[in-house]
Amino acid sequence: MNSFLKQFLYVPKHEKIPDKVMLGRVVLSAALVVGCLFVMSFSAYAYFSHSVNTKVAVLEAACFEGEVTIVNAGTNEETHLTTANAAWQADLTAGEYLVTVSHKGTASTGFFKIETQNSTYYTTQVFSAESGKEGSITFEIKVNADAKVVISANFGTSIYYTDYKENGTKPDAFITGEETIEL
Amino acid sequence: MTATRSKTQYLKIALAVSLILIILWSLLGTGASLAWFSDESEDIKNVFHMAEFKLDVSYLDENGKYATLEGATDLFDENALYEPGYVKTVFLKVENKGNVPFNFKTAVTVTDYTLGTNVFGNTFALSDKLEFGLVFSEDEDKLRQELSKREAARATATTPLGNYSTDKAFLDEKSTVYMAITVVMPEEVGNDANYRGKDIPTVHLGITVEATQTDMS
Numbered sequence: 444m445n446s447f448l449k450q451f452l453y454v455p456k457h458e459k460i461p462d463k464v465m466l467g468r469v470v471l472s473a474a475l476v477v478g479c480l481f482v483m484s485f486s487a488y489a490y491f492s493h494s495v496n497t498k499v500a501v502l503e504a505a506c507f508e509g510e511v512t513i514v515n516a517g518t519n520e521e522t523h524l525t526t527a528n529a530a531w532q533a534d535l536t537a538g539e540y541l542v543t544v545s546h547k548g549t550a551s552t553g554f555f556k557i558e559t560q561n562s563t564y565y566t567t568q569v570f571s572a573e574s575g576k577e578g579s580i581t582f583e584i585k586v587n588a589d590a591k592v593v594i595s596a597n598f599g600t601s602i603y604y605t606d607y608k609e610n611g612t613k614p615d616a617f618i619t620g621e622e623t624i625e626l
Numbered sequence: 627m628t629a630t631r632s633k634t635q636y637l638k639i640a641l642a643v644s645l646i647l648i649i650l651w652s653l654l655g656t657g658a659s660l661a662w663f664s665d666e667s668e669d670i671k672n673v674f675h676m677a678e679f680k681l682d683v684s685y686l687d688e689n690g691k692y693a694t695l696e697g698a699t700d701l702f703d704e705n706a707l708y709e710p711g712y713v714k715t716v717f718l719k720v721e722n723k724g725n726v727p728f729n730f731k732t733a734v735t736v737t738d739y740t741l742g743t744n745v746f747g748n749t750f751a752l753s754d755k756l757e758f759g760l761v762f763s764e765d766e767d768k769l770r771q772e773l774s775k776r777e778a779a780r781a782t783a784t785t786p787l788g789n790y791s792t793d794k795a796f797l798d799e800k801s802t803v804y805m806a807i808t809v810v811m812p813e814e815v816g817n818d819a820n821y822r823g824k825d826i827p828t829v830h831l832g833i834t835v836e837a838t839q840t841d842m843s
Contacts, residue, residue: 462632462633462636462637463636465636465640466636466639466640469640469643469644469647473643473646473647476647476650476651480654493679493680493836494681494834494835494836494837495681495682495695495835495836496695496696496832496833499738499830499831499832500698500699500700500830500831500832501828501830501831502702502706502708502752502756502809502828502830502831503706503707503708503752503826503827503828504707504708504709504742504752504819504826504827505707505708505709505712506820506822507709507820508822528746529822549707550707550709551709595817596820597820598709598710598815598816598817598819598820599709599710599711599813599814599815599816
């Protein structure tokens with residue numbers, strides 16, 4: 444390293460400056476100038492631009508799980524339900540049944556869809572306890588012959604709800620509570 | 627002969643390098659001169675001002691006061707849960723407090739996310755179910771009034787949530803512009819976003835406002 448530096452940077456006293464040394468010093472000066480320009484360009488950019496950032500905000504999803512109970516009105520026994528994909532399936536024999544659908548989950552509201560062999564019904568919204576609004580509704584199913592009923596919990600707003608709320612429109616397929624579905 | 631040729635070569639190189647350095651220093655000198663002579667004078671005095679470049683961004687917090695955006699974590703209400711029909715609007719204030727005009731851009735960035743599994747057993751990303759919008763106005767009261775109604779705010783959010791950057795907008799010195807950012811989960815979203823299981827679908831969102839000096843020409 445010393446011999447390298449001596450070769451390119453050292454000028455012996457009372458001697459002519461070697462060409463190699465001249466070249467070495469010129470190259471070193473050029474490199475320093477370029478380096479300074481490079482550094483200066485960053486500080487100039489930093490001075491004349493500015494940005495403001497938030498820390499990360501986390502957006503989280505809600506869920507609507509719902510709860511369903513079906514009770515035989517005659518025997519007062521709870522009917523067994525099989526569950527799959529947020530839906531409850533009940534195989535009902537002839538009789539009358541009280542169906543209660545309730546809010547459960549972190550969403551503020553949701554609704555239920557009731558599917559029978561021939562028809563589909565939609566309930567009104569059920570709300571979380573914090574909202575102070577209706578958290579569950581009960582309606583009746585009257586079964587004349589063995590029938591299968593599938594009840595599913597749904598995210599969002601029931602298709603007939605908005606019209607019902609604004610205009611009082613209530614189609615047969617819209618369940619608000621106390622109705623009887625005949626199968 | 628070889629020594630003479632070598633010496634000539636060295637001289638040529640040295641000359642070329644010197645010429646380049648002279649040009650570079652001239653450019654430096656010109657730049658420095660321009661900076662030195664860009665001043666303003668007051669009465670009979672020559673007053674030299676350094677350009678002040680200052681961007682300030684704040685957001686309207688739940689108390690109705692503007693708080694600085696830098697490092698804010700509660701911009702979108704950390705207790706909010708997104709379900710169909712949920713609309714959240716935040717109001718920002720962008721101020722040029724300096725004495726040079728600038729151009730600024732606003733960027734919305736999805737920095738991270740957690741996938742969820744819906745009731746059908748399918749994986750989904752919450753960001754795919756959300757939409758957002760950005761609205762600018764110089765009139766704060768008008769902007770807040772227009773977006774105070776849920777339906778009006780919902781109408782401004784039509785872009786799927788993802789990495790997004792606005793075009794450059796000009797803001798003059800000592801000026802202010804107001805911005806509303808709205809994030810919604812459309813009402814049409816159904817059980818395909820109704821998650822089940824332990825993994826709660828989330829989206830990590832960052833907002834950046836960046837200002838750069840305008841072209842002096």
